Amino acid sequence: MRKTVLVVSIIVLTALFAVGAVIFVLDRTVPAPTVAQRCRATVDGTAWSLDVEQSSNAALIGIQPLVRSMPARAGTIGLATAYQESKIRNIDYGDRDSLGLFQQRPSQGWGTPEQVMDPVYSTNAFYDGLAKIDDYVSMPVTDAAQAVQRSAFPLAYARHEPMGRAWASALNGYSEAVLTCRLGDVPADVDATAALRNLDARISRDIPVTAETTAKAGRQLTVSVRATTKALDLRAAERTRVGWAIAQWAVAVAAVTDIDAVQYRNWMWTRNTGDWHEVSNSPTDVVLSVGGSLTATPEP
Numbered sequence: 001m002r003k004t005v006l007v008v009s010i011i012v013l014t015a016l017f018a019v020g021a022v023i024f025v026l027d028r029t030v031p032a033p034t035v036a037q038r039c040r041a042t043v044d045g046t047a048w049s050l051d052v053e054q055s056s057n058a059a060l061i062g063i064q065p066l067v068r069s070m071p072a073r074a075g076t077i078g079l080a081t082a083y084q085e086s087k088i089r090n091i092d093y094g095d096r097d098s099l100g101l102f103q104q105r106p107s108q109g110w111g112t113p114e115q116v117m118d119p120v121y122s123t124n125a126f127y128d129g130l131a132k133i134d135d136y137v138s139m140p141v142t143d144a145a146q147a148v149q150r151s152a153f154p155l156a157y158a159r160h161e162p163m164g165r166a167w168a169s170a171l172n173g174y175s176e177a178v179l180t181c182r183l184g185d186v187p188a189d190v191d192a193t194a195a196l197r198n199l200d201a202r203i204s205r206d207i208p209v210t211a212e213t214t215a216k217a218g219r220q221l222t223v224s225v226r227a228t229t230k231a232l233d234l235r236a237a238e239r240t241r242v243g244w245a246i247a248q249w250a251v252a253v254a255a256v257t258d259i260d261a262v263q264y265r266n267w268m269w270t271r272n273t274g275d276w277h278e279v280s281n282s283p284t285d286v287v288l289s290v291g292g293s294l295t296a297t298p299e300p
Helices: 002-029 052-067 072-086 119-131 141-149 156-171 192-206 225-231 236-252
Strands: 038-043 046-051 179-182 213-216 220-223 259-264 267-270 276-278 286-290
Touching: 038 052, 038 156, 046 052, 046 156, 052 072, 052 119, 052 156, 052 192, 052 236, 072 119, 072 141, 072 156, 119 141, 141 156, 156 179, 156 236, 179 236, 192 213, 192 220, 192 286, 225 236, 236 259, 236 267, 236 286
Parallel strands: none
Antiparallel strands: 038 046, 038 179, 213 220, 220 286, 259 267, 259 286, 267 276
16 A cells, blocks of 8 residues: 555645646747737827827828928827728728828829839828818818818728827827837847938938937937927927927837937936836936847947
């Protein structure tokens, strides 16, 4: 009997050891779950979420009214239109010859296929068309969008108006610290110097009136709010709004530009938290920090 108990005990212990070994190996070999990367604009208690590809495109579309001296409602119309047409993705297919963010048709005079697949070109083409519509500001969003797009589904744009309004309000600086992104860490092999150059290029692409950007401390870029406000021919009282527009645009493009932190006045967004939080210092410019490794001195 004792021999039987001893044998059973050895078998049980061996099995437990084997299970423990498997768990140990799995724990060391199975990667940690990836972060579900999403961005959202939360206004009046409702959050409107986009993935990082959509967010990057929405940043371009949403801030153009500020750049073009159009009302924020134009951004609501633009974002609602792009969501209905392409879900805010720069797709290379569509009905007949429709292409791009706004599903513009080269055969209908929107430009060449290469042009309408360029997000900057297609976005500006949409706003050029919108600016020609009399009283678009006072029209229902879906009617204004339809006046530009000539869609077979003229009422479909209305369903995306609340999302468009929330994102446009953030990207034009009317709603402060409401646009956030939950992102994974910037990969360690990212070259911070190259990331700064890429970020500077993206700023020039999306906000070409940005008058001054200054690289400093190896991984930071500062955007002058005062100079940008002046370049936009806006009053000094609008500086805070301009600053928040730029800061929240930066959060919206953080995933594709390796931005690690954004600070404006006494508020900072970081990848670590995914949210805005108050800090003690209060810069009057927008300070952008990139992640990655420093391998070279940034260009002046």
